[in-house]
Amino acid sequence: MAKTNLLNTRTINFLELLGNGRFYRVPPYQRDYSWSEEQWEDLWNDIQELRDKRDDSHYMGALVVEGKTDREFLIIDGQQRLATLSILALVVIAKLREMADREVDPEGNRERASGLRNRFVGEKDPASLIESSKLFLNETDNAFYQDYLVQLKKPLNPRGLCNSNKLLWDCFQYFSSQINKVPEFDSKGNVLAELLSETIARQLMFILITVDNELNAYTVFETLNARGLELSSTDLLKNYLFSRIKVSGDLEALQRRWRSLIATVQQERFPEFLRYHLQCDKPKVRSQRLFKLVRGEVKTAEGVFALMDNLEKRAELFSAILDVQHGYWIERPECKPFIRELNLFQARQMMPLLFAAWERFDAQDFARILRIVSVISFRYSIVSHLNPNALEIAYHQAAKAVLTNSAASPREVFQVLKSIYVPDDKLEQDFYRLAFKTNSQRKKLAKYILAQLECDASGRACDPETDPASVEHILPENPTSEWEEAFPPESWERAVERLGNLTLLEPAVNRSLGNAPYTAKVTAYGRSIYEITRQIEDIAPEQWTPDLLDLRQQQLAKRAVHLWQVDFS
Structure with missing residues (x-):
């Protein structure tokens, strides 16, 4: 042929x-x-x-x-x-x-x-x-x-x-x-x-x-998959690895180990897992070149088993990072809040660094690394919406530094990551413009941010997962004509979704207020158990206007700068 x-x-x-x-x-x-x-x-x-x-x-x-x-x-x-x-x-x-x-x-x-x-x-x-x-x-x-x-x-x-x-x-x-x-x-x-x-x-x-x-075959897979056809890159990678094995006993051993590996990381996630594993050593591993990279490096049965050895060491951690309820975190409860945050942020690029930190740092320093990457993810991706491509390069450099002992502490790791740590002044500017469509998945993200701001303002715990608070729109999602005098209708659509227009409120109070005028709302805010909500009465005692929304979001932005902060001073 x-x-x-x-x-x-x-x-x-x-x-x-x-x-x-x-x-x-x-x-x-x-x-x-x-x-x-x-x-x-x-x-x-x-x-x-x-x-x-x-x-x-x-x-x-x-x-x-x-x-x-x-x-x-x-x-x-x-x-x-x-x-x-x-x-x-x-x-x-x-x-x-x-x-x-x-x-x-x-x-x-x-x-x-x-x-x-x-x-x-x-x-x-x-x-x-x-x-x-x-x-x-x-x-x-x-x-x-x-x-x-x-x-x-x-x-x-x-x-x-x-x-x-x-x-x-x-x-x-x-x-x-x-x-x-x-x-x-x-x-x-x-x-x-x-x-x-x-x-x-x-x-x-x-x-x-x-x-x-x-x-x-793999190249065709990538082309077809981009057009929505259901093919499996995991199958293609698997077939190549198994084709390198010629001894029946080795085939049986590889099959047992492969099944265990896939059960841990899951079939559909294996290419992602493999890519992040390889990124510990290589700065750019594109999904489209994954098969070519593996074929170039793994040519013998010995190479296949060496790859399996390394993948097995990291598979359980990969699974744990994607699951806050994983058994790994039972003995490390200090890690759970950051694992929950990273999954809320849908952050994945930090995976090579977490592989390296898990292997080289003790439990306390690993938790510190988790906090660093959570803060970076929040500032870089959630607030500033910057290009994610730079994250993979920076996290590769940090992983490499940890594995070669050139970054032997969380402080030194943070120095490697400084390029993706959004400066305070930019964070404040971007947070001032932050907005959420709360009828979507981003509602959880909005509640998380408000709960963190509440913890900081009140000094008491406010877990977004367990706290019963609902997200209240000060300017309602469907304003009535009573709002027109203080709030011009042409600004409603943009203002409703801004973070400064959102707050935490007891669910029963939220339901009772509905689209009530501001005078009724502000009285209820003043009696709320949530500090960031009570403060609204001080900012806007009589009416809610675009200028006062700007003022509140400015205040929240200043609070966010010191709240989502990595500080080694």
Whole structure:
């Protein structure tokens, strides 16, 4: 096969896909069969609709394969669809054989079954008389598929099958039951054969994307994934790593360790985890180049196991940083507030530094690092909305400094991170403009900020997770005409969402006030248990105006500067 092109793309139907002696293999350690009745039913309904529309076709999506020879292909993406359609073909063949056994056009139906099997499933070996296959599934599923489904044999103990084998058998039974519900399929072999040879074979269309190596497969994955197609970069990375192992004992060991690793970090998060792990050593690791980087560095079985060793050391911490309830924090309760904040801020770029700090610092200093990155994240991302690209470079430099002992304390780490620490004057200016749409996820963020300001103002604890306070809009979200005199209507939309227009209030009081005029609201504010709310009466005793909103937000901004502060003086 030519190796000069990145890929070859063409539209192809199911019949062409399996024609000319082609056969397809699912890489041994790709994920198991997972389709269930929801997907089978959708496919069956689509096929049934096509039977009445002979000139129509149905698009089955992109099928990505890696060409090993002109006839042999590895399935990079699309194994669930190919396996399901192959099982449906086997169901049709089994039904034709059953009709022949019932003496329903026995000669014709046996000939139809034989022809369809040769075309869509595989030919019978003339020596062993064993049915061959055009499709080979992964390590978990292939033996069951070849020994039972391809041979049209019922498993002796279906309940004892592993999950994916049971799904394969359930798929066979599902399509069998659907075919048995159509009366003409029970008596007219030509009509049933036509379901497979015409409707399924010619009207189900794929975009076949053929690549010539693993790297190009990953590149295609990135391109397609950017357009919303569901492929798994974890599967591609996994397949490459397993392809480096040649000894069966090593394969078994790697499989056990891989399953444990994925159970810890989760399938969909593995590329992110791997990227942050590599960023401990490299300044820029883009998602699009992740596969190329791994392929360039990991070329042998020894390299695969060395990578696994390092990943396993950091996997549990990665999981813990994304989960404030993780067991790691039971013995380190001082870390929990910062873990909660980092997840609220959706901060991830600091991960390489946290890997390094966990490995080199004691528990007390690790908690200090958490506070530093939480404060930096708040100032940089939440308040100032600066470019996140600079964060990854700075956190790589800090991680590298920790791992090489050139930054041996939180103070020294902070010096490395100074470039992403927003200066006080800029923080105050940006905080003055801070606004939130509180009908979205950002409502939690608004309450967090107000609760922190309340803690600072009152000197008492105010946990945004457990405190019952609701977020009150001083100028209501839907102002009435009574507000027009003090607050010009043209400024309502912008003013409602500003932080200076928000405060904490007892839920019952908030409900009772509703869209009440300011004179009623300010009286209730003065009796509130929340200090930042009581202070509103001092700022605006009679009416709420744009100027007074500005004044309050200025005061809150000054408080924020010293509240979200890293100070080693």
